[in-house]
Amino acid sequence: MNRFNPRLGVDPSGTHLIADGEFVPLIIDTAWSAFADPSEDEWRTYLRTRRRQGFTAVLVSVLPIPHDRDVRPAAREPHTHRFTRLDDTFFAAARRYTRIAHEEYGLRLMITVLWNNYLPGTWGAGLTPWAVMPADARRAYVAKVAETFGDLEPIFVIGGDDHYALDSANEAYLQALATLRASAPTCLFTTHTAPNATLPDEIADRLDLHLHQSGHNAENQELTWRQPARYLARSPRKPLVNSEPPYEQHGIVNGHGRWSREEVRRASWTSVLAGATAGIGYGAHGVWMWHTPAGEFQARATSLEPWPWQEALAFPGALDVSLMARLFVDHRLHRLLPAQDLLVDPRLRLAVSPDRALVALYLPFAVEAEVRLDLSDHRVTGWDLAERAPLVPDLVGRTVFRQLTSRGDQLFVAERRT
Incomplete structure (x- = not known):
């Protein structure tokens, strides 16, 4: 080639x-x-x-x-x-x-x-x-x-x-x-x-x-x-x-x-x-x-x-x-591999890497989301997918994503800090 x-x-x-x-x-x-x-x-x-x-x-x-x-x-x-x-x-x-x-x-x-x-x-x-x-x-x-x-x-x-x-x-x-x-x-x-x-x-x-x-x-x-x-x-x-x-x-x-x-x-x-x-x-x-x-x-x-x-x-x-x-x-x-067992709300989608260094959370609509993971040592970024624009996530403690003002679906990606 x-x-x-x-x-x-x-x-x-x-x-x-x-x-x-x-x-x-x-x-x-x-x-x-x-x-x-x-x-x-x-x-x-x-x-x-x-x-x-x-x-x-x-x-x-x-x-x-x-x-x-x-x-x-x-x-x-x-x-x-x-x-x-x-x-x-x-x-x-x-x-x-x-x-x-x-x-x-x-x-x-x-x-x-x-x-x-x-x-x-x-x-x-x-x-x-x-x-x-x-x-x-x-x-x-x-x-x-x-x-x-x-x-x-x-x-x-x-x-x-x-x-x-x-x-x-x-x-x-x-x-x-x-x-x-x-x-x-x-x-x-x-x-x-x-x-x-x-x-x-x-x-x-x-x-x-x-x-x-x-x-x-x-x-x-x-x-x-x-x-x-x-x-x-x-x-x-x-x-x-x-x-x-x-x-x-x-x-x-x-x-x-x-x-x-x-x-x-x-x-x-x-x-x-x-x-x-x-x-x-x-x-x-x-x-x-x-x-x-x-x-x-x-x-x-x-x-x-x-x-x-x-x-x-x-x-x-x-x-x-x-x-x-x-x-x-x-x-x-x-x-990523699917990890629905780590989600409190089954309507949402969660996937993680085998070592949990990478976590991806998809919200099909604006809603509060809780994951059964400690993300305190992860860097979390977000996207308003409808607007194709970055979102600043609002985490409560280590595991709860507060609802954000967004009319469409959202994606959050958490990567472990090195």
Whole structure:
């Protein structure tokens, strides 16, 4: 890799990724259709914006997501004639876009290889049976992905939005993983999961890091703190990221309205303090499918109509992620483990490092908070997350945080003095 985007590895602790020995938080934006839709100038505009905001990675899909995309004229496609021929022009452009992201902007692409719709029997194939890829075409496609991207060292994301409950689909993912590992041995590998997915050991054991998804459904928001426990219970530990909390301004599935900046931020901080400490994912509803007035979004019935991508790129929640990116690095938040047993009020979130040198307290609303820890030898800093502004904490004795005048959520970080 070039010096601007050095080779990624997994820290021996299993908690986070490193490059040149330094912690690299995965601050992931979502642009699934990046290879299909934006012009090269648009791609650079997008990358420049997200780089400036502190993002470190972009999640994309080589294959279009057939039930969840913008259909519009002139979209680039990886296949022609019903999977009978791979389009070399598409793959050449995708390789060029990857090099631009890596070499000009230092943003690592996380390239999703097999979205579940393309495998028979999956829930996505039930929605789009015409999109199921024959086995021989699938193998040729995976080989082309390896040839196109392997030397550029993206993070390969083997599957897309699956529950990994179907043996035949899992076998296809494992075959793809084996092909890609053989061709790109220096790359890292993970997979993208649907909400409530349970990864089988034969897949989980072959991955370098884990992505989980709390998603966009009203009934699934407890997954921000329930799902990480399943991954933390695995051995050995591997870096974990909630790659898909609700996207900003996405429709609240099985609910009413749209996910606000405040709700996205709450899901994100809850995820991190629940143990998904290797980074965070973000999506702007309009960017991830690259929506334009000429496009027809296929999932508007549940996800609601997107904003044009240029407007969605300016959603304020991306700046909340910017602050989170800074705090990840400043405080090395990858050290945290959930510690709800040390909280008096279970509505709040608390995480501590194993040696208790680092403590992080998240308040989703202004309230007094008591922790069962002696913080007298810690330096405590605070943030009004809605305003993205520092807060001066008001501690009573060693353990009680008095309620502060703040209309939004708050974060307090305590670090032991050395």
